[in-house]
Amino acid sequence: MTETNFFSSGWAAVVRDALDAGPSDQVRAGKLQEYWDLFETIKSVYPASWALGCRELPAELGGGPAYLFVQWAGGTVADCRIIGPDEPLAATYVLAMDYADWKALHDGYDAQRTVMYRKILLEEGNLLEFFKTIYFFAECLAVIGAVEARYPALVPA
Amino acid sequence: MTDRPSPTAVLHEGPRALSDAQVREIEESNLADVLKVDIDDVIEYVHKDLKALPDFTTLYRKYLKQRWDVYDLDFSQDVIDWQEKMTEDERQSFMAIASGFHHGERQVEIELPVFMIGASEEEKLHIAAQIEDEARHTVFFDRFYREVVGLKGDDIMDILDASFPWVSETFVGPFGLLAYQADELRRHPYDERARVRYGTTYFLWIEGVLALSVMKVTLSYARWRGFLPAYYTGFTATCRDESRHVQGGMKYLQDAVRKDPSMINEIHDTLRTILYTSGVNSRQIYYEPLGWTQDEVRILFFQQLRRKLNDVGISLSPDLEELLTKVQPVLAGG
Numbered sequence A: 001m002t003e004t005n006f007f008s009s010g011w012a013a014v015v016r017d018a019l020d021a022g023p024s025d026q027v028r029a030g031k032l033q034e035y036w037d038l039f040e041t042i043k044s045v046y047p048a049s050w051a052l053g054c055r056e057l058p059a060e061l062g063g064g065p066a067y068l069f070v071q072w073a074g075g076t077v078a079d080c081r082i083i084g085p086d087e088p089l090a091a092t093y094v095l096a097m098d099y100a101d102w103k104a105l106h107d108g109y110d111a112q113r114t115v116m117y118r119k120i121l122l123e124e125g126n127l128l129e130f131f132k133t134i135y136f137f138a139e140c141l142a143v144i145g146a147v148e149a150r151y152p153a154l155v156p157a
Numbered sequence B: 001m002t003d004r005p006s007p008t009a010v011l012h013e014g015p016r017a018l019s020d021a022q023v024r025e026i027e028e029s030n031l032a033d034v035l036k037v038d039i040d041d042v043i044e045y046v047h048k049d050l051k052a053l054p055d056f057t058t059l060y061r062k063y064l065k066q067r068w069d070v071y072d073l074d075f076s077q078d079v080i081d082w083q084e085k086m087t088e089d090e091r092q093s094f095m096a097i098a099s100g101f102h103h104g105e106r107q108v109e110i111e112l113p114v115f116m117i118g119a120s121e122e123e124k125l126h127i128a129a130q131i132e133d134e135a136r137h138t139v140f141f142d143r144f145y146r147e148v149v150g151l152k153g154d155d156i157m158d159i160l161d162a163s164f165p166w167v168s169e170t171f172v173g174p175f176g177l178l179a180y181q182a183d184e185l186r187r188h189p190y191d192e193r194a195r196v197r198y199g200t201t202y203f204l205w206i207e208g209v210l211a212l213s214v215m216k217v218t219l220s221y222a223r224w225r226g227f228l229p230a231y232y233t234g235f236t237a238t239c240r241d242e243s244r245h246v247q248g249g250m251k252y253l254q255d256a257v258r259k260d261p262s263m264i265n266e267i268h269d270t271l272r273t274i275l276y277t278s279g280v281n282s283r284q285i286y287y288e289p290l291g292w293t294q295d296e297v298r299i300l301f302f303q304q305l306r307r308k309l310n311d312v313g314i315s316l317s318p319d320l321e322e323l324l325t326k327v328q329p330v331l332a333g334g
Helices: A009-021 A025-029 A033-045 A099-106 A111-116 A127-132 A134-146 B020-028 B039-048 B056-066 B076-085 B088-110 B113-117 B121-149 B156-166 B169-187 B192-225 B229-259 B263-276 B294-312 B318-324
Strands: A049-054 A066-073 A076-083 A093-097 A121-124
Touching: A009 A066, A009 A076, A009 A134, A033 A134, A049 A134, A099 A111, A099 A134, A111 A134, A111 B169, A121 B169, A127 A134, A127 B169, A127 B263, A134 B169, B020 B039, B020 B056, B039 B192, B039 B229, B056 B121, B056 B229, B076 B121, B076 B229, B088 B121, B088 B156, B088 B169, B088 B192, B113 B121, B113 B169, B113 B192, B121 B156, B121 B229, B169 B192, B169 B263, B192 B229, B192 B263, B192 B294, B229 B263, B229 B294, B263 B318
Parallel strands: A049 A093
Antiparallel strands: A049 A066, A066 A076, A093 A121
């Protein structure tokens, strides 16, 4: 089976299913039930959308900046697709990080530190509102990073 | 076991009255003598000047007298205590709490420089000193984890990577917020409202409440058992440094609200976000091996928060009071 490319429409479809399913049993087993209860409560009512950007995709993935748009509604992902550089960018929260950091997340770098070390940054949206549900976001970011996809090797600068 | 009071005895004492001699001992002790200072006196000392806050030049002059050399600490007895005297349960509890500081000190070091841009000239002196303090605290934990706990690594980040598995997932609540607020200041360094929101997270919550509550747990354990003398010395000296940071931070927030009373809304909005994220634990932490219970840590935490708010004259709205009853403090500080 051929792997889908990172930031392709096929990848976005798999991300949608993965976000709907949520973290794996293995991930869930490592944290307290009260933490996951909060996660599920937030997921069930989360009304916002994210535009998660990759600032400079490798040329073989199309190059330029691109965004993964994720709209939450009714406890599921209502919309999940790639927004190209020429399309309007309208989301509750717009965040972005470099390709190298997306690849590191996929290779196992911690999602919590991806936020804390400012590898992914909030470019638009209310910061204090965004952080009220930060555990939900961080767990979802880890889910997105874990989705199997082809990430081209980094070209040394 | 020593005949010293139990780690939690101070919870039942109420606020201590420090004598002039005790204040002098705290303020003027050199690094070697810090070992003799009672950590509960140092935490009380943090509050001593909160009602009449010192100016930034005074805080800078205190820094010049109180700075210490982190490379003067000798961890050889700590290694013996860690390996031969402490139980595995004690070591695991200690790691679960200390690792939040290992990472927290690094975070408050690197997120502070942007706050200096919009500060007054006198405050810049104080912030520059604070950045140096936080760098020294980062090295202190690096040395402790490397030399006592025995973590391996070529550089500071290697050791941070090695201790990260002990850090709770909820750490990203206050410290991720601080990172993003620092980025907001990077883009808008003179935005006073953004500065007050940042100051609420950094100075009031992380340093004033979390750090001073949680640092007491490992320090009172070390004093009670007579273990880890270099850890006790370095971290108590760190607590003395924090007193200047908290006093400077509270002065900043107090001045901002006096200048523009609507700034209280920025403090409340920030606390609202922090309290929303503070109502849950992701891991079970066992404090009992260190002489504490979870309820006692919560009592300590509420005492720290109430005293800061009362001393600097910040009242809470009813919804914040309600949120406060659900808080589970993150075991971290900076």
